[in-house]
Amino acid sequence: MSILNIDNVSKSFDGFRAINDLNLAIAKGELRAIIGPNGAGKTTMMDLITGKIRPDQGTLFFDTTHDLTRLDEAGTARLGIGRKFQKPTVIESLTVGENIDLALAGPRGVWSALRGPDRATASRERARLLDLVRLADPGRLAGELSHGQKQWLEIAMLLAQEPRLLLVDEPAAGMTDAETMRTADLLRDLAGEHSIVVVEHDMDFVRALNCRVTVLHQGHVLAEGPLDHVSANPEVIDVYLGR
Amino acid sequence: MRQINRNMAVFLSGLFVLTVAIPLMQGQVLPDYAVQLVGKYLCYALLAVSLDLVWGYAGILSLGHAAFFTLGAYVMGMHLMREIGARGVYANPELPDFMVFLNWDSLPWFWGASDSFAVTLLLVVAVPGALAFIFGWFAFRARVNGVYLSIITQAMTYALMLAFFRNEMGFGGNNGLTDFKDLLGIPLSSPGMRLGLFIASALALAAGLLIARAITQSHLGRVLVGVRDAESRTRFLGYRVEEYKLFVWTVSAMMAGVAGALYVPQVGIVNPGEFAPANSIEIVIWVALGGRGTLVGAALGAMVVALTKTLLTGWLPDAWLYALGALFILVTLYLPRGIVGALEGLKPARKPQEVAA
Ligand SMILES: Nc1ncnc2c1ncn2[C@@H]1O[C@H](COP(=O)(O)OP(=O)(O)OP(=O)(O)O)[C@@H](O)[C@H]1O
Numbered sequence: 393m394s395i396l397n398i399d400n401v402s403k404s405f406d407g408f409r410a411i412n413d414l415n416l417a418i419a420k421g422e423l424r425a426i427i428g429p430n431g432a433g434k435t436t437m438m439d440l441i442t443g444k445i446r447p448d449q450g451t452l453f454f455d456t457t458h459d460l461t462r463l464d465e466a467g468t469a470r471l472g473i474g475r476k477f478q479k480p481t482v483i484e485s486l487t488v489g490e491n492i493d494l495a496l497a498g499p500r501g502v503w504s505a506l507r508g509p510d511r512a513t514a515s516r517e518r519a520r521l522l523d524l525v526r527l528a529d530p531g532r533l534a535g536e537l538s539h540g541q542k543q544w545l546e547i548a549m550l551l552a553q554e555p556r557l558l559l560v561d562e563p564a565a566g567m568t569d570a571e572t573m574r575t576a577d578l579l580r581d582l583a584g585e586h587s588i589v590v591v592e593h594d595m596d597f598v599r600a601l602n603c604r605v606t607v608l609h610q611g612h613v614l615a616e617g618p619l620d621h622v623s624a625n626p627e628v629i630d631v632y633l634g635r
Numbered sequence: 636m637r638q639i640n641r642n643m644a645v646f647l648s649g650l651f652v653l654t655v656a657i658p659l660m661q662g663q664v665l666p667d668y669a670v671q672l673v674g675k676y677l678c679y680a681l682l683a684v685s686l687d688l689v690w691g692y693a694g695i696l697s698l699g700h701a702a703f704f705t706l707g708a709y710v711m712g713m714h715l716m717r718e719i720g721a722r723g724v725y726a727n728p729e730l731p732d733f734m735v736f737l738n739w740d741s742l743p744w745f746w747g748a749s750d751s752f753a754v755t756l757l758l759v760v761a762v763p764g765a766l767a768f769i770f771g772w773f774a775f776r777a778r779v780n781g782v783y784l785s786i787i788t789q790a791m792t793y794a795l796m797l798a799f800f801r802n803e804m805g806f807g808g809n810n811g812l813t814d815f816k817d818l819l820g821i822p823l824s825s826p827g828m829r830l831g832l833f834i835a836s837a838l839a840l841a842a843g844l845l846i847a848r849a850i851t852q853s854h855l856g857r858v859l860v861g862v863r864d865a866e867s868r869t870r871f872l873g874y875r876v877e878e879y880k881l882f883v884w885t886v887s888a889m890m891a892g893v894a895g896a897l898y899v900p901q902v903g904i905v906n907p908g909e910f911a912p913a914n915s916i917e918i919v920i921w922v923a924l925g926g927r928g929t930l931v932g933a934a935l936g937a938m939v940v941a942l943t944k945t946l947l948t949g950w951l952p953d954a955w956l957y958a959l960g961a962l963f964i965l966v967t968l969y970l971p972r973g974i975v976g977a978l979e980g981l982k983p984a985r986k987p988q989e990v991a992a
């Protein structure tokens with residue numbers, strides 16, 4: 393059973409085909425890496441999945457029944473699609489703890505927000521997540537964190553949402569080698585329970601994920617399979633790995 | 636956050652002292668008109684708080700907030716017109732003078748309920764609230780943001796000004812509504828009424844501050860900061876940003892309407908000039924001066940500017956606008972976080988809440 397089905401999707405910007413007849417299926421619990429040169433359409437694909445933009449053609453379904461082209465960002469998030477941006481975005485003038493609180497799964501309406509989440513559950517979850525991503529001080533302003541720490545905070549926020557599908561765009565950017573490996577471990581741990589799509593350029597990281605890899609090029613799937621298999625593909629070497 | 640609580644406690648205590656002191660001094664050290672003047676400042680302060688709620692906490696820079704204030708003022712003004720009754724120049728028991736002058740033979744439908752004080756109180760919040768809701772519903776859903784949103788808020792108040800200038804609108808044209816006599820049967824010029832209006836303004840300001848604080852300190856307030864600082868991130872967390880903006884925008888407009896309604900009986904007139912774009916820009920200056928995103932600072936900024944204005948228009952009537960401009964430039968350059976920010980800067984607490992406009 394797939395959690396995500398992308399079929400024959402195309403999307404142009406001012407006549408430029410950023411996504412060109414894209415087909416992709418992610419199984420429940422699968423961890424999938426997406427690689428490809430700059431401008432291949434990786435981020436645009438995530439924009440399509442999350443309802444930020446609409447495809448010109450084709451269909452996107454979540455859990456086979458939910459038509460993602462009819463939903464906005466909040467709608468897809470509520471369905472259970474969590475997204476980490478390429479450029480880390482946390483809410484800088486709130487504290488680390490407050491950022492997590494905002495992300496915690498729960499009702500998202502205005503009236504329930506006036507009341508706020510249940511305090512006891514919230515603080516337990518907050519402590520668990522901060523421990524997981526090794527951020528010690530929940531009272532610290534998010535704006536004061538280093539680039540790498542912001543990445544971690546954003547990952548913690550992603551998990552706080554308890555999403556069924558995680559879209560993770562270049563999580564390792566700005567991280568040390570050790571942190572990169574820890575991220576890979578974390579994602580591998582999360583797979584199974586969650587379905588995960590990771591975009592990354594760092595090949596050591598992709599190797600550490602030890603999962604199926606999809607190579608995107610000019611908005612189209614160029615190759616798919618285990619990393620060793622796709623990296624032996626002459627076309628892939630030509631457009632991406634060889635450079 | 637604790638900072639906000641402390642500032643709020645200090646400000647509310649000061650307001651309380653003022654509210655107790657002024658009645659004691661009224662008619663002795665303090666002339667009657669001064670009571671009215673301070674009452675007017677308090678209305679400005681409430682208006683400033685309403686703007687700070689949307690600008691400081693949700694990043695919505697409204698350049699049209701005077702529209703909500705003025706609508707509240709007109710609603711109250713209509714009631715005051717009806718209270719004049721047959722004491723007008725034309726002694727028409729039913730119609731306000733300007734309608735007699737225009738040869739109208741009956742009240743337009745929208746004046747129908749204006750004789751009821753209770754309905755007036757309701758409409759004081761409902762009319763600005765409804766306009767804000769409709770405006771916001773379209774603007775926020777269309778994801779109009781930043782400068783574009785500011786411009787359309789300005790266009791909104793400008794359009795209202797033009798409309799209200801027209802006699803056919805039924806709001807007294809360019810003369811507006813004036814010559815009020817009394818409220819609830821008590822003459823507006825009586826010391827008791829002046830004091831009552833002053834106290835009502837102080838209570839409204841206190842309530843406005845507490846409501847704004849409750850909103851901004853709640854979980855909803857955090858969502859709003861998220862909207863302000865990282866709108867897209869907040870959307871991807873599952874929050875429907877437009878609903879949150881609409882909520883706070885509508886609450887803010889209602890608050891501004893209350894300020895306008897309390898203002899009118901104290902100044903004795905409302906005319907379409909109140910809708911002028913410059914008025915809305917002045918509110919922004921108050922908030923920036925006092926400290927955006929501090930609530931108390933907004934109230935303080937409004938009162939400081941209003942007081943300076945009163946003093947300066949006495950001494951240098953022509954120079955007032957230049958003084959305001961210079962003040963604004965100086966504050967932007969040297970006190971980027973306003974008066975309250977500068978006071979807090981003496982002991983650095985949390986990092987400044989940097990925000991893109
Ligand atoms: N909203 C947009 N308007 C116009 N062009 C866009 C838009 N979004 C993406 N593009 C274009 O689509 C192409 C694909 O961009 P995308 O960001 O998806 O690439 P990517 O694979 O994520 O690259 P990178 O590895 O650099 O992040 C690029 O040429 C980009 O300029």
Ligand SMILES: [Mg+2]
Nearest residue numbers: 434435436478
């Ligand atoms: Mg990208």
